[in-house]
Amino acid sequence: MYIFLIGIIIMAYSMVTAKRMMSLIASFRIQSVFLFLATLFMAMKEKSPELYIVAGLLLLLKVILIPNFLSNIVKKLKMNEGIGMFLNPLVSLLIAVFLTYLSYMFTTRIIAFKAEAQVISFAVSLSVTMIGLFIMIFRMKALSQVIGFLVMENGLFLAASALAGGMPFFVEIAIFMDVFVSVIIFGMFIYKINKLFTHIDVSKLNTLRR
Amino acid sequence: MNIFCILIVPVVLAVLPAVIKRPKTLGVLNAVGYLLVLLGFSWFILKATLPVSFFKLFYIDSLSAFFIFTISIVTFATALFSIDYIERDVTSLLISRNRARAYYTLFNLFSLSMFLVPMATNLAMVWVAIEMTTLTSAFLVGFYNTKASVEAAWKYIIICSVGIIFALFGTIIFYYAASNVGVKSLNWLDMVSAGKGMDKNLIKIAFLFILVGYGTKAGLAPMHTWLPDAHSQAISPISALLSGVLLKIAIYAILRFAVITNKCVGVEFSSKLFVMFGLVSLGISAGFIIIQKHMKRLLAYHSIEHMGIISLGLGFGGVIGAYGALFHVLNHAVTKSLMFFGAANIIKKYKKDNMNMIKGVISSMPFTGVMFILGMFSLIGMPPFSIFFSELLILMAGFGKGLYLASGLYLFFIVIIFGAVLYHFSNVLFGCKPIDMAVEKECTSVKITFVFLFILMTALGIAMPGFLNRILMSSIAILQGV
Numbered sequence: 066m067y068i069f070l071i072g073i074i075i076m077a078y079s080m081v082t083a084k085r086m087m088s089l090i091a092s093f094r095i096q097s098v099f100l101f102l103a104t105l106f107m108a109m110k111e112k113s114p115e116l117y118i119v120a121g122l123l124l125l126l127k128v129i130l131i132p133n134f135l136s137n138i139v140k141k142l143k144m145n146e147g148i149g150m151f152l153n154p155l156v157s158l159l160i161a162v163f164l165t166y167l168s169y170m171f172t173t174r175i176i177a178f179k180a181e182a183q184v185i186s187f188a189v190s191l192s193v194t195m196i197g198l199f200i201m202i203f204r205m206k207a208l209s210q211v212i213g214f215l216v217m218e219n220g221l222f223l224a225a226s227a228l229a230g231g232m233p234f235f236v237e238i239a240i241f242m243d244v245f246v247s248v249i250i251f252g253m254f255i256y257k258i259n260k261l262f263t264h265i266d267v268s269k270l271n272t273l274r275r
Numbered sequence: 276m277n278i279f280c281i282l283i284v285p286v287v288l289a290v291l292p293a294v295i296k297r298p299k300t301l302g303v304l305n306a307v308g309y310l311l312v313l314l315g316f317s318w319f320i321l322k323a324t325l326p327v328s329f330f331k332l333f334y335i336d337s338l339s340a341f342f343i344f345t346i347s348i349v350t351f352a353t354a355l356f357s358i359d360y361i362e363r364d365v366t367s368l369l370i371s372r373n374r375a376r377a378y379y380t381l382f383n384l385f386s387l388s389m390f391l392v393p394m395a396t397n398l399a400m401v402w403v404a405i406e407m408t409t410l411t412s413a414f415l416v417g418f419y420n421t422k423a424s425v426e427a428a429w430k431y432i433i434i435c436s437v438g439i440i441f442a443l444f445g446t447i448i449f450y451y452a453a454s455n456v457g458v459k460s461l462n463w464l465d466m467v468s469a470g471k472g473m474d475k476n477l478i479k480i481a482f483l484f485i486l487v488g489y490g491t492k493a494g495l496a497p498m499h500t501w502l503p504d505a506h507s508q509a510i511s512p513i514s515a516l517l518s519g520v521l522l523k524i525a526i527y528a529i530l531r532f533a534v535i536t537n538k539c540v541g542v543e544f545s546s547k548l549f550v551m552f553g554l555v556s557l558g559i560s561a562g563f564i565i566i567q568k569h570m571k572r573l574l575a576y577h578s579i580e581h582m583g584i585i586s587l588g589l590g591f592g593g594v595i596g597a598y599g600a601l602f603h604v605l606n607h608a609v610t611k612s613l614m615f616f617g618a619a620n621i622i623k624k625y626k627k628d629n630m631n632m633i634k635g636v637i638s639s640m641p642f643t644g645v646m647f648i649l650g651m652f653s654l655i656g657m658p659p660f661s662i663f664f665s666e667l668l669i670l671m672a673g674f675g676k677g678l679y680l681a682s683g684l685y686l687f688f689i690v691i692i693f694g695a696v697l698y699h700f701s702n703v704l705f706g707c708k709p710i711d712m713a714v715e716k717e718c719t720s721v722k723i724t725f726v727f728l729f730i731l732m733t734a735l736g737i738a739m740p741g742f743l744n745r746i747l748m749s750s751i752a753i754l755q756g757v
Binding site for chain 1: 397399400402403406407410413414417420421422425426428429430432433436437440443444447448450451459460461476477480
């Protein structure tokens with residue numbers, strides 16, 4: 066189990082340091098693969114058919130469909146140059162590590178878990194969520210904000226399965242559908258922004274000041 | 276069973292634009308549909324004994340009934356107002372007929388998702404429905420496809436999505452806390468009954484996540500940054516929906532969690548947070564209202580103020596505070612829609628949004644102008660309009676609890692906003708109209724909308740209908756966990 070968690074957090078770090086859009090998407094895909102493996106592992110351990118379905122959906126949506134959709138956007142808009150950073154990779158990485166430390170402290174000090182496995186997986190999921198938020202805030206391209214959102218959602222999924230052994234089945238399905246629809250809608254807006262502004266640099270969207 | 280009509284009507288109306296091509300026919304059918312919803316639901320709350328539940332998926336108690344009632348009032352008014360507004364947009368070639376049809380589909384999907392929120396039993400389903408409201412309304416915010424509106428829509432969808440992720444995090448922790456005491460369910464009733472035994476620290480953290488997450492959607496400062504942009508750039512009838520009911524729906528979700536939290540850690544914790552967020556919202560909105568130049572942005576900041584007031588009322592608590600807060604939800608929805616419709620008419624007539632360049636509304640559009648003045652007085656809290664009474668109730672609750680500093684600040688900010696709004700809008704309303712401008716004659720459907728909302732906002736200030744009072748009182752009982 067720990068090997069998957071390590072994979073997930075390392076992929077989060079690699080997204081923080083990624084300089085190009087394609088590598089950002091690739092890291093997200095690998096992170097989702099680890100998440101899928103972790104879920105599959107749990108499904109085999111608990112022999113629950115519902116978890117198998119959840120793992121299958123995870124594979125279909127987050128490993129295949131969503132990354133493909135996003136890289137399609139990158140190819141169509143021809144914007145693989147860079148993702149536009151407010152902070153350089155090294156500083157970003159330091160902050161990401163610090164966020165992980167904070168999440169760990171938060172988990173051990175404030176939430177009193179009994180099992181060690183729970184502590185670690187919750188700390189990992191919280192820090193992945195925080196790193197997703199970091200990517201959303203400190204990267205300038207609209208597309209990288211979408212990926213930040215997806216990373217946050219990955220962290221959330223992990224938290225749900227680490228804490229409570231997953232949400233109730235139909236809730237899980239509803240959330241998947243919801244995330245999928247949101248990504249499609251995000252994509253439509255990225256096309257719109259690109260058409261109107263001829264770029265998707267969010268830091269330059271400032272028609273509306275005060 | 277007629278509760279399902281509420282859900283069926285928007286679904287049918289959402290499909291209708293595929294068949295019917297004329298925007299005007301669509302608009303009329305839309306208005307008729309929502310009139311049926313409003314009448315049907317009023318009849319339902321008069322007759323049925325609450326709570327009722329269906330298939331374990333839907334559960335309607337007084338609190339949800341109250342919010343559904345508010346939604347159905349504002350959606351009806353908006354549907355009625357849209358007929359003429361969209362028709363004029365089409366004839367002035369601002370939007371194509373296909374866009375007008377898309378508008379009606381989106382409008383109905385949006386209101387469907389709003390109706391779903393108070394009906395859902397399951398707290399995760401509440402979350403899904405709230406995310407649906409964001410997704411459907413984002414298109415309505417970016418409806419005109421201008422740079423400003425698409426930018427506003429992007430900001431809206433991104434910030435609210437982040438907020439909603441935090442809310443889901445909070446929901447998961449609540450679920451975990453409940454499953455620790457043996458309740459493996461996200462059903463609100465189950466969670467409330469398990470509330471006493473849950474881990475206190477866990478619940479406190481979870482509630483913070485919920486308050487920040489849904490608070491983003493509710494426009495509580497300092498998470499309000501998307502709100503002025505989205506509300507000012509959205510197509511005007513939708514601004515009324517966003518401001519009138521969407522913000523309140525997020526408050527509804529917070530309330531559901533607050534009940535569980537109060538049961539577990541006592542009232543003190545959530546009240547302090549509500550008071551804090553309320554005061555910050557009041558302060559920030561007061562500052563921005565003073566320096567505001569744009570009419571719809573001013574109204575948007577004014578919504579932040581009112582969300583702050585509702586939050587304060589919930590924080591002051593007790594029967595009086597909660598009563599004031601819930602009553603304020605309805606009053607603000609009614610009055611703010613009236614103001615947004617007025618602003619929509621004025622902006623359409625003058626073709627600009629900057630208040631320094633609009634003069635003499637009273638003489639150029641007498642009907643809208645008069646309604647706008649009355650709405651303004653209601654909005655800033657003059658008697659005999661209903662907002663005055665809900666604000667007074669909240670103030671009474673504050674003083675009654677001995678929270679003199681918070682109540683004093685509340686009064687102070689309200690007075691500042693009172694002056695600022697009066698100053699800004701009287702500049703717009705009075706003065707000489709531009710010489711070459713003809714006097715506007717509003718069409719009947721627009722007039723009916725204004726009169727309908729005006730009657731509501733005045734009547735509620737003069738007398739409280741018995742059924743509404745009953746629903747409010749039993750909602751408060753639910754909030755206090757009786």
